[in-house]
Amino acid sequence: MSALHDTARQLLESGTAAVVIGYGEGTAGSARPLFVRDAARAGELVFDERCVHNLSVYLLKPEVKALGKAAIVGQPATLRSILQLASEQQVKEGDVIVLLPETEGGVRQIGSFAEIEEAVSEADAQLSPEEKACLDEIAALPRVDRWRFWQQEFTRCLKCYACRAACPLCYCAQCIVEVNQPQWIPVPPHPLGNMDWHLVRAMHLAGRCIGCGECARACPVDIPLNLLNQVIEEEISGQFGAHAGLSASASYALSTFTTGDKDTFIR
C-alpha cells in the first residue's frame, strides 16, 4: 500500500496531478471512492479486494474535471472504461494518469492509451463462468417464464436512475428519458415505462458496455440489470467479434458493419 501512498503523494506534491481518485475506508469495513487533493491525506488510500467500484465514472463529471488533472487507481473495469471513453472522444490522450497497483505491492504509473491497451486483455472482456451461468439459466427458461421473470423485476424499478448515474458510459448531457418531445420513455415507474427504460439503456450501451456491473450494484432494489447488457455483449462478440473497451481507437460495433455480417432471420 505504501507504494500507492508514495506515488499519490509525489503526484500531488509535484503538481502533476490535482486529484488522485482512488478508494478509501467506508462504513462498516467497506471501501468507497476517495478523492485525495491534499498530499498529506495520500495515506488514506487503500486497495484490496473490496475495491470494485468503477472510478472512471468520475472522469466526465464537471465537478471533477474542474479540479484539474486526475490520477486514477485502475482495475481492469476502470481501464476498459477509459479506453471505451477514449474511443468515443470523451477522454484525450494524456488527460488522465492511471495508477495500477501490482500484486507485489508496487504501483505502475501509466498515461498513454497504448500502455492502457497493453494492460487489458481480451480475457477481461469475457463473461465469467458465474455470469455465463446466470445468463444461461434465464435463457433456458421457456419464453413465458422469462417474460414473467423480467416483468417482476421491472415492477420493482423505481426509475431512480442509479444505474445510469453509476455507469461510466452513460454520460449524455440530455439522456433520452429527458427528451419530452416526444416523451419516448415514460417517466412514471409503471412496468411499461420501466421495461422501456431498461431496454433503451441496454440498446444504447450495446457494444459499449464493458461489464463492470456498477449498474446492478447501484440498484437499490437489486434488479440484475447487468444481465441485459451481458446478453447483448455476448451476442455482439459472438456475431461481430467485437469487444468494448480494448482499444482507444476502435469504432464500436453498432456504428460499423461489414458486408460479411450474417443473419439467420431476415427473409
Add this chain to the structure above:
Amino acid sequence: MIEQKRMPTASMGALFQRLKAGGWRIVAPRAAGDTVTFGEIESPDEMATGLVQTTLSSKSVVFPMWEELFRFRHGESGAEFRDVDEAIMPTAVVGLRPCDARAMQALHAVFTWDSQDEPYLRRRGRIALLGLSCAQADDCCFCTSVDGGPGDATGSDLLLTALGDDYLVEVVSDRGRELAALAGDLLVAGADVDKAAYLATVPVRFDAARLSTGLSKAFDREELWLEQSLRCLGCGACAYVCPTCACFDIQDEANRHGGARVRCWDSCGFSLFTLHTSGHNPREMQSQRWRQRIMHKFAYMPERLQVVGCVGCGRCSRACPVDMNLAEHLNAIVESVA
C-alpha cells in the same frame, strides 16, 4: 395517554384476521430476494423478519411511486376529464419502525403546509400505523440523533415491542384505540415492563443543536460541500428510499385517444431537477444539490415547518452506491464548525 397492553406473539395471525374482518387490508415488509419493500400480505408468515430496516420505506402507502391524478380523453365536443375515482381501502401498515412512523409526520407537514394535497390526504385518512420497535440497529442508523429512538411511539397508532413470548402493545392514538377495540381479547393486561431492555442501542452520532448552528453558517462554505459531494453520483437512490423525501414530478401521459395526468417520485439530486426553461440551472453542480439536500432537511424544514426532514432511518446510507453515509457527513459539518 399511552395505554400499555400485551399480546402473545402467537396471536399475530389472529390479529391479522380481526383487522381483515374489520375491513382493513394489511401492508407489511415483504422480501423479494435481498430487497424488502412494503406490500400487501395476507398472513404474518409473509412478513419479512430479522431485518434492521426495509429497503424501501412505507411512504408509498400515502405517497405512491406513481399515481393518476385525473384522466382525460377526446370526447365528441372536446376534452373530457374524469377524476380518479379510486376507492382507497383502509390500510394497516404493520411492522414499520418508529423512525418510519415519525417520518409520516414530516410528510404530513410537507403535504399540508400551503395547499392541502388531496391525493395524499385521501390516503392518509385511511391508514393505521402498527409500529414495531427495533431490536437491532446498524452503523447507518441514527434515529437518536434526530430526536427519535428505537422504541419511540411518536407517529404510531399502536407500537409493538417484542418481549419474547409476547409483545408489549402501546395504544398511542385514537386510531390505535379503534384498532385495539377490533383486536378485542387478543390484547391482555400485563405487568409494567422496562421497554428499553428490549431495544437496540443507537448511539448518538452528532449533536443536533450544534448541527443546526453549523448549518446556519454553512451555505457559502463551498469547499465543505464540494469535499463532501465529490463522490456523489447524483443517482437519486437516496431520495427514493427516504421516508420523508416528497419531491415529485407531474407528467401527462397519453396516446391518441386520451390518457392521464400522473404524479411520480423525483429527486433534487438529479442534475436537471432545477433546470429552467431558459436553460439556466441554479444548481448546476452536484455540490449545490448536496447542499440543498442537507439544508432542506436539516435547516429549511425545521425553520419553516417545525419538523426535521430526517428520521435517521439510515436507508440513504445503505442504498448509496458510494457510501455517502449521512450521519458521517452531518458529524463532519458539526466538527468543522467547532
Add this chain to the structure above:
Amino acid sequence: MAEFEPKITAFVCTWCTYAGADLTGTSRIKYASNVRVLRVPCTGRIDFMYILQAFAQGADGVIVSGCHPADCHYTSGNLHARRRWVVLRRLLDFVGVDTRRIHFAWVSAAEGAKWADLVNSVVSTVRELGPYDEYRQAIPAHLIPGGTAA
C-alpha cells in the same frame, strides 16, 4: 365469434419496400389487409423503440423491411440496421418478448409478389399466435390502446 384479425404494423423504407408494396398494388395482387404501413427514408432510421411502441399501441405483430444489402439508397443504412436488429432480437428474446411476432425482410422495389407473400405469411403466423395481450398487461390503464375508460 369473429375470428381474431391481427393488427400488423410495418416499418418500411421509402426506396425499396414501400415502392415494392406500391408495385404489389399496381399489379393487382390481393393480400391480407391487416397491415398498417409506416414509411421511413431508410431502415437505418428505424429506432428499435418504434417496435416497442407498436406493441404498446396495439399491434400484434411487426414487420420491418428495407432494401437488400448493397442496394441501400443511402449506401449503408440497411447494413447498420442489420446489426441493430441482430442485437435487438437477442435482447427482446432474453426478456421474453415474443420474437415470433417480429419479422424482418429485404424487399426490393421490384418484389411486389414478395411483399404480398411476406404480409400474408406474417398475418397467418400472428393470427395463430393470437392477440399480443401479454405485452399489454404491462401497460397502465390510462395508456391501454383503444382509449381509456374515462
